[in-house]
Amino acid sequence: MAGQSDVGYPAGMDTTPAVQACSPTAGRRERKKQRTREALVDSAFRLFAQKGFEATTVEEIADAVDVSSRTFFRYFASKEDVLLTFQDEQFTAMKEAFAARPADEPVITALRRASVSVVRACEDGEFGFDPERFGCIQHLMESSPAVFGSSLEHGQKKHAEMTRLMAERMGVDPATDVRPHVVAAVVNGVFHTAFELFSSDILGAERFSDVLSELLRSLEDGINFPAAAVETSSPS
Incomplete structure (x- = not known):
């Protein structure tokens, strides 16, 4: 038909993938996919809270x-x-x-302030975070070895x-300087230690962010603590 391309687009219309992706149809399709994905997340968290992780x-x-389950696996591997x-x-x-964070802020100080602010936002439901989902994950990490193991990995x-x-x-260049590797490994351990301490209620803290802040501040202050056997010199 005159004025039409062979694939049904108006003659002269750019049909490259980039332009097609910007079309109203593509936009609706992406919004529908996002709605489906969010609905699956809502469903999963609701069932996890009701039945537990393993039973869901x-x-x-x-x-x-x-x-269908097939649709689920289009969005999530498991x-x-x-x-x-x-x-x-x-x-x-x-x-x-x-x-x-300010460019002149030391690395652990910057990390403590950044990570604690994000965790508190999750706890308080700020910046688009869902506090119920955050609380559900905290509970599942306590009750499910599979969840804790997956989170650790x-x-x-x-x-x-x-x-x-x-x-x-x-x-610095991480290819020649070991310090960034050490810091990253220690910080990863601090996060999991904070969770274990929070779960066991050793510190009596009401919020995970408070435990995390305390541990990171300890790291920030320096952990090369003196040995108990070292005798301090008495004042003259």
């Missing part, structure tokens, strides 16, 4: 949204991946907050990115 199946999560996606959002927010996979962030602020 992918089929139940999908059924609650009226989609039900663990739903939880890790929330942690990815936290990590992204932390990186942005860390980068926004996921954090370790971010070691390279953490090392890069530390090196960038320190102004």
Whole structure:
């Protein structure tokens, strides 16, 4: 037909993938995908809170949204991946907050202020974070070894990115300087130690962010503590 291309687009219309992606149809399709993804996340967290992580199946999560399990796996590799996606959002927010700290701020000080501010935002439901989801993850990490293990492994996979962030602020090359690697490894351990202390209620803190802040401040102050056997000289 005159005035039409062979694939049904008006003659002269640019049909390259980049332009098609900007079309109203593509925009609606992306919005629908985002709504489906968010509905699956809502369903998963609701069921995790009601039934526990192990007792919840992918089929139940999908059924609650009226989609198939196959559709679920288009968005997530596993039900663990739903939880890790929330942690990815936290990590992204932390990186942005860390980068926004004053350039002359020491690396641990900047990290403490950035990470504690993000965790408190999660606890308080600020900046788009859902406090109920954050609380659910905290509970599942206490009650489910599978969730705790997945979270630990996921954090370790971010070691390279953490090392890069530390090196960038320190102004050193991580290929030749071991300090960014040490800092990244220690900080990763601090996060998990903070969770263990918070779960055991050893410190009696009401908020995870308070425990994290205390541990990072201890690291910031320096952890090369003197041995108990060292005798202090008495005043003359």
